[in-house]
Amino acid sequence: MTARNVNILVIALLMLFCCSALAVENFPPPDFESGYTLPDTEVPEAKNMQHEYIALGVLFVALSISAYLSLKNRNRKLIFSLMIFSMLYFGFFRKGCICPIGSIGNVALSAFSSDYAIPLIALAFFLLPLIFTVFFGRVFCSAVCPLGAIQDLVLLKPISVPSWLENSLRILAYLYLGLAVLFAATGASFIICRYDPFIAIFRLGGNLNIVILGVCLLLIGIFIGRPYCRFLCPYSVILRQFSRISRKKVSITPDDCIKCKLCEDACPFGAIDKPTQPWPxxxxxxxxxxxxxxxxxxxxxxxxxxxxxxxxxxxxxxxxxxxxxxxxxxxxxxxxxxxxxxxxxxxxxxxxxxxxxxxxxxxxxxxxxxxxxxxxxxxxxxxxxxxxxSTIRWRRTEYLANPASCLACGRCFKYCPKEQVRLKKKSSGNIDDK
Amino acid sequence: MTNEKQNKLSPWHQTAVAITLISAIVACIIVIAISISYVKTTIVQPEREEQLVRLKQIIIDQPNNQQVLDFLRELDLEFRKQRTARIEFAKKGNLLLIISLIAFALSFKWASAFKQQLPNPCKESNDLAEQIINASWSRRAILAGVILLASIAIYNLTQPDIDFDKASVLAKAENENKPPIPAFPTFEEFNDNWPAFRGPQGNGVSKHANIPTGFNAETKEGMLWQTNVPLPGFNSPIVWGEKVFLSGATETQRQIFCFDVNSGELLWTGDLSSLPGATEPPDVMEDTGFAASSMTTDGINVYAIFASGHIGAFSLDGKKVWARYLGIPDSTYGYASSLTMYQNLVIVQYDQGETDDELSKMIAINGQTGKTAWETKRSVANSWPSPIVVKTESSFQLITAADPWVISYDPATGKQLWQIDCLGTDSAPSPIYANGLAFVIMPYSELIALDTNGQGDVTETAIKWAADEGIPDICSPVSNDSEVFTLTTGGTLSCFNFSDGKKLWEKEFDGEFNASPSIAADNLFLFSIKGDMIVVKASPKFEEVRRSKINDKVYASPAFMDGKIFIRSVENLYCIGAAN
Structure with a gap:
């Protein structure tokens, strides 16, 4: 085992202790002994909606920048920077709420209950990433989603998951989506929000079980890229379908694929489809x-x-x-x-x-x-x-980013020799951004 | 020199590695520190928590154990300080931990960027075989997953589940088979007894015509029995059937007593001393004491409230049914309003604080369960009158007097019916209702006759008349539907015409009076503090009927039953009546 691997393992094990660090103590109210009666509970004033509109504006701008960086600029470093910003703003600053993933519950409840009117902000948060996905692919997942960002950050030693396993585990996300809609529609609870694995980390405290869940997912995420996004996220189920029909998609190469195989193992999320062989x-x-x-x-x-x-x-x-x-x-x-x-x-x-x-x-x-x-x-x-x-053979003649699975993270760009040529030409001033 | 070697020598690479190591070490230290803190909280602290719980139990059992109380307070304060500090520490620690972990991940990625290896394009692979194997394994994995999920679902199917439809039917059947909750007494049954302060409607009038007018304490002539009351109290006796009930209290004890009507024997004692609640006794005046509020009964249970804010119910045979703590009322002289009943609801007039404090409220408690049936806040200051439930021409009304409002409520729901701004500070005499009018007293100032048919604020329209001479400060008025009588603490008995409030006569007696006058068999019964019972005709002309005396101090209003008067002194209970 190399020193780097030991280092990762030590940190990974230490992160387990974070469970105790992030769990918040329950604190009973004092017993009053002198006839003092607890004051009536006061309902706090309504949240200032200005912050919500600002967040919506930031979401729009972030999605636009993400689309530009993924499709036009093709710059992984800038995508990563935007991702870090999104994690800090939507995650730590906004405490992970409201997020498009959790808004599924609001939408489902409003669709099935006449007693509930969905807040416009929640609806906008739900729809905006979907609209961007229809036009530009999963640019929300690439650099705007704080849940994806924190997982991407901890991806230090990626290993590939066999495609058969990936394909099977993805059913969990569909099941989760179905149950989330069922629970919200019946008024039971918003389980996506309740079991958001990273919310306790963003809020620096919370339910111990959720903390453990989040830390475990991050530990897995050190080796397996974005496990929550790929195998559990109910919003990704919807985004996958929208991304299939998106007008513009992320491509590995800026030009024609020369099937050099250099990008074959570039994607830690298993989103690169290889060319297929004729079927015996x-x-x-x-x-x-x-x-x-x-x-x-x-x-x-x-x-x-x-x-x-x-x-x-x-x-x-x-x-x-x-x-x-x-x-x-x-x-x-x-x-x-x-x-x-x-x-x-x-x-x-x-x-x-x-x-x-x-x-x-x-x-x-x-x-x-x-x-x-x-x-x-x-x-x-x-x-x-x-x-x-699994029984149908799709014909592919070149390496392609799977339109549904591709998270538009931009990791694969640099593996393509044609991209290197483009970058050289660009730096020498011969071409503009594609 | 290879690229990798060059990178290793690069100062940027060395910087990245250094940041990685430092952030990893910092993260480790923070995690260890927070974990130690957490372990201390969850493993060490619970023992102390248990100690705290044990001490709390001890203090409930021994409310006067000052040593334990002081220690408990110190421990609680220390415990809370430590916890607050630990939570603050954990919050800051968590933030630092997250920052250090982010720094670690970023620097690690940065360092890794210097050591990236080129992909191997020459790697041989059999793509076709891989595709076929993947497809096959994919199907197997999906099937395995489906079987796993199906097994979980089938396991769930075998687990017992509650059929709520069936349970609903069973519960309904069980309810039908359950012995019915005893029905609360009718209005007539109420009137046959003396179930609250000043009788069934709180107006001090007895329906019985055979009430004795005198006795001889020396010879015991006309005195059926005399018995000692174990604890002091200024509350009046209440009577239901063959039982007389009283309450008594000191700073530390709260009890209710049940006596036999015929023999005066103490049948049982109900204790409400060791209830959770305030450990400090309420601040009361000597003239008020800790048990000034009279009890009430619905013939199923008896109910008592004390100055400490403790209220409880006992069955007529002495079994405790429920007890509650309403919090010490903020009352200048000590809480003294008596309880009254409406059907199965125990009505509590819980006036406290000042008008603007919004502390005062009317509470109706279900007599069987002890749960609050309704609660209505009211903008009045701490006051001492007792509420009355009366049957008006159209409905039952719960009439209350306080500073400054006389307010009527629907006793079933607590909904306010009407209100009149006519009273002032230190309101103590209770309202009465007679022949369609309510009468209230503003101490030393006015006797006011009120119409009870209004709605909302009827201050301008509901006052029929007001008299301003011979107005008491403590004793409540009484009326025989033709005249209204008042008795001042100083001993001035006044008679007013019912219809216009004109004063008909006035008579001064020696001594002080705290017990409210009562009417029985066309006679007015007055009890002085020194123990004089003065009987005068309740008529437009003054006529004294008889005087008797017990050598005891009497503050409480008497109770009247068939041929009997029950007089409570500070230490004794007397029964006046003719022997069979």
């Missing part, structure tokens, strides 16, 4: 049969997936406060618990009947069952599509 006859027929079988099985896969997710609705629905309270009350009523919680005491103080609570909980569970079918169907469709995709 025997394997072609075998895969055609497999393809036919998978197409026939697609409805079955979708149904099974839908059934499984809908069947999992009881444990999922327990995250909803109404179901959770009803369950607690039920267990207290049945003497499983002999004590009570603040929530059960508060419920009993409302004078609401237990039957009403049970009816409400039952209605929420039904929503989860129905929603489970939709999410399961969606995930089943993705699984079927991936299985079918």
């Amino acid at each position: 006859g025997g394997s072609y027929i075998k895969d055609k049969k497999l393809l036919a079988m998978l197409i026939v099985l697609t409805p079955v896969i979708i149904f099974i997936s839908g059934w499984l997710l809908s069947s999992a609705s009881p444990p999922l629905s327990r995250s909803h406060p109404t179901v959770s309270l009803a369950q607690r009350i039920y267990l207290e009523e049945n003497k499983t618990f002999t004590d009570s919680t603040d929530a059960s005491d508060a419920f009993r103080a409302t004078g609401k009947t237990i039957n009403t609570l049970y009816s409400e909980a039952s209605a929420v569970k039904e929503q989860f069952t129905l929603g489970g079918w939709f999410v399961g169907t969606f995930v089943g469709f993705v699984i079927a599509a991936k299985l079918i995709g």
Whole structure:
């Protein structure tokens, strides 16, 4: 093991201790002994919207610069600098909120609940990166997303993930997206925000479990580039689809590919597609049969997936406060618990009947069952599509940045000899930026 | 010299390596420091926390143990100081840690840039075989993942789940089978008893016609029994059926007592002394004491409140049902408002502080559960009258008097019905309701007759008349629907015409009076502090009926039941009546 690797390992292990460093202590209020009554809780004044508009403006400018740097200027160093700025501003300064990833919850809730009106800022944060992606590819991921930035920063010793594993693990992001929409739509919680792995780091404190999750992802991220973005991020699922149809895409070479293979291992995110070889006859027929079988099985896969997710609705629905309270009350009523919680005491103080609570909980569970079918169907469709995709051979004659997976980080530019030629010409003043 | 060697010698590379090492060392030191701090907090500190909890328990059991109390306070303060410092330390440490880690990552990347190796374009690879293997493994991995997720889902399916529809049906059936909560008494049952301060409607009028007019303390003629009350208190007795209830308290003890109506035997004592709450006793005047508020009952439970802000309920056979701490009321002379009932709600007039303090409120507590049924804030200063629940022509009203507002509420919901700005500071006499009018007293100043049919602020329209002679400061008025009577502390008994407030007569008695006058069987009953019971005709002309005397100090208003009067002195309870 080289000294550098030892160094990385030591730091990686030490980062584990950060869990304790970032976890915030719970601090009970003092007991007053002289008849002093706690003052009424005061609701803080509404947040100054100016800061939100400034943040929206910064997001727009950052996305524009990112698009320019990725597509026109093709400068990795500047992209990296912008990324560091985004991490500091959107992450540490803005405390990671509001972010386009978390805004999925707001959008889902507003779509399914008539009681909730989405704040315009949240909607703008959700839409702006999508609009940029339609025109310029994933320029939000490249240098604007603070979650991506912090992972990119810790990527010190990248190793490649086999494409079959990458392809399979990506299903998790689709599942996460489906569940996030389900939880938000039923009013259970915004799980993307609640389980944002890096929020505790940006806020220099928070829930210990989330701190551990974030630190673990960063430890993995030392070796595997942006694990959250690639395998978990629900927003990336949407961005991937938009990026496929984007008008302009990042290209490895500024010119025609000469298939020199120099860029083959340049991408730590496995986003470079190699040229394909002609398919041997025997394997072609075998895969055609497999393809036919998978197409026939697609409805079955979708149904099974839908059934499984809908069947999992009881444990999922327990995250909803109404179901959770009803369950607690039920267990207290049945003497499983002999004590009570603040929530059960508060419920009993409302004078609401237990039957009403049970009816409400039952209605929420039904929503989860129905929603489970939709999410399961969606995930089943993705699984079927991936299985079918594995039997189809796309013809490629050159090295290409995968339009869906490419994070537009600009790492691959310098590996292309044609890019080197362009840069030399540029420095000698013969050409302008492409 | 190769590029790599050149880079190694480059001062920039050396700088990058140095920054990497330094930031790594700094990060290590910070992490170790914060971790030690965290371990101290989570492993060492909990033991001290447990010590704190133990001390708190001790202080609840021994509220007067000053030594423990002082130690507890010192420990708590020290504990909090340390924690605050540690949190501050952790916050700063976290920031430094993040900065050092960012510096480490950036310098590491910078250093690595000097050692980048060129890619190897000659690497041989079988792309076709790799593609086929990848596709195959991809399918296997997806299937493996699906099987894993399916297993989790199936495992969940086997876990027991609560069927809330079924539970709802069962709960409904169980509720139907449950023994019903005893119904609260009817208005008539209330009137048959003496369930609150000054009777069922708080007006000091008894429905019984066979109330004795005198007794002889020397010969015990007309005295059924006399019994000692274990703790002092100025509250009046209440009676339900065959039981008389009183409360008593000192700085450290709070108790309620149940006596047998027929024998005076102490049947049980309910103790509310060791409840959590303030450890310091409330600041009260000697004339108020710690148990000035009279109890109330709904025939299911009895309810008592003390100057310390503790309120509790006991069943009629002495079992504690619930107890609460409302916080020490900010009252100049000590809290003295009595409780009253509306159906199953215990009504508390919790006036405190000054008008602008917004501390005063009316609280209705569910008698069965002890939970707050409603709570309404009111802009009044600390006052001492007791609330009354009366049946007006159209509805039940909860009428309260305080400085400066007389306010009426819907007793079921706490919604304010009307209010009149007519009272002043040190308001103590309670309001009464008679024949469609409410009567309130501004101490030393005015007896005011009020219409009770308004809505909102009716200060300009609701005052029917006001009288300004012979106005008391403590005793509440009483009325027989034809006349209104007042009694001053100095012993002036005044009679006013009900319809226009014209003074009909006035009589001065020797002695001081704190007990409010009462009416029973067309007679007015007056009790002086020295123990004189003076009975006069409740009529437009003064006529004294009889005088009796007990050798005891009487501050409390009496209770009247069928053929009996219950008189509470500071130390004793007397029952006046004819032997069967």
